[in-house]
Amino acid sequence: MGRIICCGLGPGDPDLMSVRADREVRAARHVAYFRKRGRPGVARRIVDGMLAEDVREYPMEYPVTTEVAFDSPDYVHLLAGFYDAWAERLAQLARTVDVVVLCEGDPYFYGSFMHLHSRLQGRVEIEVIAGIPGMAGCWNAVGLPIALGDDVLTVLMGTLPEDEFARRVRNSDALVIMKTGRNLMKIRRGLAAAGRLGQAWLIERGTMPGERIARLEDVENTECPYFAIVLVHGQGRRTDSVE
Structure with missing residues (x-):
């Protein structure tokens, strides 16, 4: 066998x-x-x-x-x-x-x-x-910790209904958003409605040839490749040095 x-x-x-x-x-x-x-x-x-x-x-x-x-x-x-x-x-x-x-x-x-x-x-x-996982490759490509301290990390699908997507964005600290593609504009609207668009990154083809990393608010595309992820990094408890 x-x-x-x-x-x-x-x-x-x-x-x-x-x-x-x-x-x-x-x-x-x-x-x-x-x-x-x-x-x-x-x-x-x-x-x-x-x-x-x-x-x-x-x-x-x-x-x-x-x-x-x-x-x-x-x-x-x-x-x-x-x-x-x-x-x-x-x-x-x-x-x-x-x-x-x-x-x-x-x-x-x-x-x-x-x-x-x-x-x-x-x-x-x-x-x-x-x-x-692909998302780990993407947040390493950005070079920032995706979550710290007590941050809650949520993985969302861009295919969710827009109202549900926006609600889940508001109730999470750090975000990984998959299945972007033709849902990119809906994702932008949901993040903007929750006041998180300025914190979002779009990573296309993370760690692959043709990798592209950009602030989502600076991207004019209406859609993106299949292998693309949107990240919003958490801002949880930090232990920076104290003088």
């Missing part, structure tokens, strides 16, 4: 992969990874130059496009069928070989692999290797 080994690759810079993930990737003979149709995929780019010459690759191409609303029944149906099919294929492969599945960030933190993980329970041995 083989195994399915999901490797968390970290935020994007190959140097931020764990030693364990690096070892598994280099030794792999069967590698699967998610990607959009017609693109190489971020996870595959991270390990470029690390794979063995005789590796067999299994690109798992998402079936949906931007023309299908993410909250529509069609979207849910398409993705469910996609994950069902790949769970079956990976389970069949893992009967005889180890399969390494690549995952950006940490697999257990909003990782796409979790949709396969739930479908594979009891069918095959699964090992998950932790990775540095």
Whole structure:
């Protein structure tokens, strides 16, 4: 019997992969990874130059496009069928070989692999290797502590309804806002309504090629790349030196 080994690759810079993930990737003979149709995929780019010459690759191409609303029944149906099919294929492969599945960030933190993980329970041995979450790479790129002392850190999705988003912003100290993309203007309005826009940073492609870091209030874009995070740093209890 083989195994399915999901490797968390970290935020994007190959140097931020764990030693364990690096070892598994280099030794792999069967590698699967998610990607959009017609693109190489971020996870595959991270390990470029690390794979063995005789590796067999299994690109798992998402079936949906931007023309299908993410909250529509069609979207849910398409993705469910996609994950069902790949769970079956990976389970069949893992009967005889180890399969390494690549995952950006940490697999257990909003990782796409979790949709396969739930479908594979009891069918095959699964090992998950932790990775540095993308948000950690982003706040290190800014170079400021995201939270101090008693700060409450909240992770929000830009897809939340605008009223709920603004309410949660007002009730938090430090903020990580994911799924920005086409929700960037809504995020700006919510932060402005809570008086936090001036404290917000936009990090695009954190630790990856093309990384961009800017104050959100200075950004004129109406949307941003998929791999983008908005941060609002907490101002909690500090222990600065006293004369």
